[in-house]
Amino acid sequence: MNRLRKAVALGSAALLACSLAACSSSSGDDGDVTITWWATNLASSLERDKEVLTPVLQRFTQETGIKVDFEVNAWGDYYNKVLGAVSSGEGPDVMSVGTTWTQTLADTGAFLQLDDKRMTAVGGRDKFLGPPLAAAGGDAKGGPSFLPMVSGVNNLWYNPKLFAAAGIDAPPRTWNEFVADARALTKDTDGDGTIDQWGFGYPAGMAVELSHLIFAVGRQEGGQMFGADGKPTLDSEGLVKAAKLITDLMATDKVLSPADVESTATTDTFQDFIDGRVAMTIGPSPVPTFTDAKFTDYAGADMPLVEPLVGDPIMTHVAGVNIGVFAETKHEDAALKLMKYLTDEAAQVDFYKDFDVLPTNRATYDSPQIEKTPLFKTYADILAKHADTFPLNSKTGQAETLIGDAMKQLFAQAALKGPLSEAQIRDTLTKANTQLVAAG
Amino acid sequence: MATTLNESPPESRTARTGSGGRRRRRRLNLLPYLLVLPELVAELLIHIIPMALGVWIAFLSLNQLSIRHWISAPFVGLTNFRNGLDPSTAIGSQFFQTLGRTAVYTVLVLGLCWLLGTAAAYFLNSQFRGRGLLRALYLLPFALPVFVSAIAFAFMFNQRDGIVNKVLVDELHLVDDRPFWLIGSNAFVTLVIASVWTAWPFAFLLQLAALQTVPDEVYEAAALDGAGRWRQFFGITLPMIRTPNVVMLLLMFLATFNQFTVPYVLFGVSPPSEATLMSPLIYQFSFGNWNFGLGGAVSTLLLVLLFVVSAVYIRLVMPKERPGHA
Numbered sequence: 063m064n065r066l067r068k069a070v071a072l073g074s075a076a077l078l079a080c081s082l083a084a085c086s087s088s089s090g091d092d093g094d095v096t097i098t099w100w101a102t103n104l105a106s107s108l109e110r111d112k113e114v115l116t117p118v119l120q121r122f123t124q125e126t127g128i129k130v131d132f133e134v135n136a137w138g139d140y141y142n143k144v145l146g147a148v149s150s151g152e153g154p155d156v157m158s159v160g161t162t163w164t165q166t167l168a169d170t171g172a173f174l175q176l177d178d179k180r181m182t183a184v185g186g187r188d189k190f191l192g193p194p195l196a197a198a199g200g201d202a203k204g205g206p207s208f209l210p211m212v213s214g215v216n217n218l219w220y221n222p223k224l225f226a227a228a229g230i231d232a233p234p235r236t237w238n239e240f241v242a243d244a245r246a247l248t249k250d251t252d253g254d255g256t257i258d259q260w261g262f263g264y265p266a267g268m269a270v271e272l273s274h275l276i277f278a279v280g281r282q283e284g285g286q287m288f289g290a291d292g293k294p295t296l297d298s299e300g301l302v303k304a305a306k307l308i309t310d311l312m313a314t315d316k317v318l319s320p321a322d323v324e325s326t327a328t329t330d331t332f333q334d335f336i337d338g339r340v341a342m343t344i345g346p347s348p349v350p351t352f353t354d355a356k357f358t359d360y361a362g363a364d365m366p367l368v369e370p371l372v373g374d375p376i377m378t379h380v381a382g383v384n385i386g387v388f389a390e391t392k393h394e395d396a397a398l399k400l401m402k403y404l405t406d407e408a409a410q411v412d413f414y415k416d417f418d419v420l421p422t423n424r425a426t427y428d429s430p431q432i433e434k435t436p437l438f439k440t441y442a443d444i445l446a447k448h449a450d451t452f453p454l455n456s457k458t459g460q461a462e463t464l465i466g467d468a469m470k471q472l473f474a475q476a477a478l479k480g481p482l483s484e485a486q487i488r489d490t491l492t493k494a495n496t497q498l499v500a501a502g
Numbered sequence: 503m504a505t506t507l508n509e510s511p512p513e514s515r516t517a518r519t520g521s522g523g524r525r526r527r528r529r530l531n532l533l534p535y536l537l538v539l540p541e542l543v544a545e546l547l548i549h550i551i552p553m554a555l556g557v558w559i560a561f562l563s564l565n566q567l568s569i570r571h572w573i574s575a576p577f578v579g580l581t582n583f584r585n586g587l588d589p590s591t592a593i594g595s596q597f598f599q600t601l602g603r604t605a606v607y608t609v610l611v612l613g614l615c616w617l618l619g620t621a622a623a624y625f626l627n628s629q630f631r632g633r634g635l636l637r638a639l640y641l642l643p644f645a646l647p648v649f650v651s652a653i654a655f656a657f658m659f660n661q662r663d664g665i666v667n668k669v670l671v672d673e674l675h676l677v678d679d680r681p682f683w684l685i686g687s688n689a690f691v692t693l694v695i696a697s698v699w700t701a702w703p704f705a706f707l708l709q710l711a712a713l714q715t716v717p718d719e720v721y722e723a724a725a726l727d728g729a730g731r732w733r734q735f736f737g738i739t740l741p742m743i744r745t746p747n748v749v750m751l752l753l754m755f756l757a758t759f760n761q762f763t764v765p766y767v768l769f770g771v772s773p774p775s776e777a778t779l780m781s782p783l784i785y786q787f788s789f790g791n792w793n794f795g796l797g798g799a800v801s802t803l804l805l806v807l808l809f810v811v812s813a814v815y816i817r818l819v820m821p822k823e824r825p826g827h828a
Binding site (some may be wrong): 145148168267323464474 | 774826
């Protein structure tokens with residue numbers, strides 16, 4: 063027994079020593095600080111992201127002496143990974159998150175609020191453009207929990223060559239023009255009896271993208287995902303009408319291939335665009351993918367507006383990436399320095415050039431290093447005049463998933479059974495709303 | 503040494519031996535516990551504690567906002583169970599529909615796996631040239647990771663470019679329009695096919711092992727009595743492999759009812775409602791809607807259900823130990 067006791071005591075002592083050693087190493091050495099950052103995918107591949115970010119962060123280390131251990135995360139299951147860090151308290155010092163998760167994650171209390179002192183440390187509020195800062199929760203009491211790192215918009219992408227071949231000389235401005243153009247572009251080019259060029263292409267099996275599309279079209283139809291009292295209204299009239307308009311592209315207008323209901327990634331649509339199978343799409347920038355594929359037959363334009371415009375001329379949510387400091391960090395100063403660096407002009411120029419995203423730093427827009435291409439002007443104009451923050455509500459994260467899933471189901475019904483009635487659409491959206499309410 | 507031992511009185515030697523024996527027995531008694539200890543700790547950490555936490559979560563209002571301090575999440579009693587079990591609500595009706603669908607799915611997959619596995623094992627239990635190659639070939643799906651097989655099925659059943667529609671529509675001209683296999687009611691058919699493909703080699707393997715325990719003499723005697731192949735199969739083979747069959751069916755029932763990988767890989771996070779099974783539904787509640795309380799409640803209900811079904815099955819169907827057999 064004595065031997066056993068000794069063995070247990072020795073084992074316990076060894077465990078204690080190990081855990082103490084682990085604690086002391088995680089607290090770090092101020093002279094040689096290494097912080098961790100979970101970045102998110104912005105380029106055409108995770109490898110390309112690493113290629114871009116590595117020299118940017120090496121510059122940061124040279125300037126500050128702080129090393130950054132980073133990993134790039136694909137968006138697919140990233141939210142669950144972030145929630146895992148929130149629940150366990152084990153996470154990186156700095157985290158990138160999607161703009162649509164901002165409020166939900168801020169309400170978990172797992173990210174440091176940027177009060178006046180911290181905001182000054184990262185360069186002050188005036189450093190940032192208004193819409194991206196608002197989308198990062200800039201107006202929150204006590205300061206935002208995130209900073210906007212890069213911004214993006216969803217807009218119309220079209221193939222000018224296919225437009226010219228169909229005798230169309232300008233991108234559509236209204237929804238009716240859009241449908242008419244898409245019809246003209248939908249054709250059987252080789253005469254085998256099946257359509258091989260579609261006017262419009264969309265990942266209709268991708269819930270997240272669908273939630274963003276219905277947000278924008280829903281706003282144009284006067285629909286909101288949450289009422290003024292903050293209660294979920296996923297089945298509001300505006301959203302029902304928007305869902306009808308969107309699913310009719312497949313079921314009634316027949317300009318969107320039914321096969322797209324099995325498309326679960328924007329890259330599927332981008333590839334169809336490159337292959338000449340679709341003439342238009344709506345979504346985030348495909349430029350990094352097109353550049354990698356050496357594809358040049360593309361142009362960007364405003365997303366068409368519905369007629370008559372019942373609601374607001376919103377074409378997109380303020381997309382992009384926000385960054386926040388994890389509340390459990392032991393390197394707050396170093397983390398804030400990284401946040402400042404990533405939103406300073408030099409890094410913002412790099413991000414624009416390599417990721418085709420908009421800077422969030424106000425001064426960067428006047429930088430001589432930013433080439434004012436037509437695309438840049440289109441993005442900037444949409445961000446300034448036609449973008450709005452995805453609802454800043456604690457339940458936004460769930461709402462995004464539920465309404466996206468509902469749209470996915472509606473598209474599946476449209477592909478299988480044809481046009482959907484407003485009653486059918488309302489029923490599906492009401493079920494999603496019920497689940498959102500029940501989520502507590 | 504020998505002299506010393508010989509000089510010791512027998513009583514005292516016995517006493518010493520007795521005391522030493524007790525010490526040895528005590529040491530011997532501790533050893534099994536020490537050996538089992540790491541396993542016990544691992545079992546606690548990996549199974550028991552997470553399972554208990556899962557049950558506890560079912561009584562909490564736990565979502566993404568309260569997850570940071572989940573231990574102090576509000577206790578809501580049976581609310582999550584009521585939400586899950588009320589068929590008049592969207593969540594409750596989804597639960598019951600999914601439960602029924604999962605039961606049908608389990609019966610179909612289990613039945614088909616048993617039929618295929620038994621037929622193949624019976625066939626490959628006889629001697630013929632190339633038997634070894636066929637055995638290896640039949641086990642191939644079992645050697646492949648399930649998600650690899652499921653990815654292959656997702657490609658094969660793709661509406662636009664999948665091989666299934668190429669054969670049905672372009673080659674055989676059996677249907678005019680390319681059917682959808684990954685959405686709508688066909689998704690259930692695809693799910694059953696993919697699941698059977700990944701699971702039937704397990705039935706085959708166990709049936710083959712069981713068949714090899716049946717002595718050839720029994721068949722020879724039956725043949726002499728005039729029993730044909732069918733009569734031999736139903737009169738000899740099935741009764742003699744009953745015990746391994748009963749165990750195999752229980753194992754496969756539990757694995758099939760809890761199936762997650764195949765539907766997740768085929769359909770993604772949100773499967774079509776026509777092909778949603780219980781485990782993906784729990785995942786959807788917990789990690790799609792981040793309603794961990796509801797996910798925990800449905801998990802607990804599933805745990806109880808499977809426990810009860812397994813207990814009844816073991817009580818009614820499992821062969822009892824015969825007296826005299828350890």
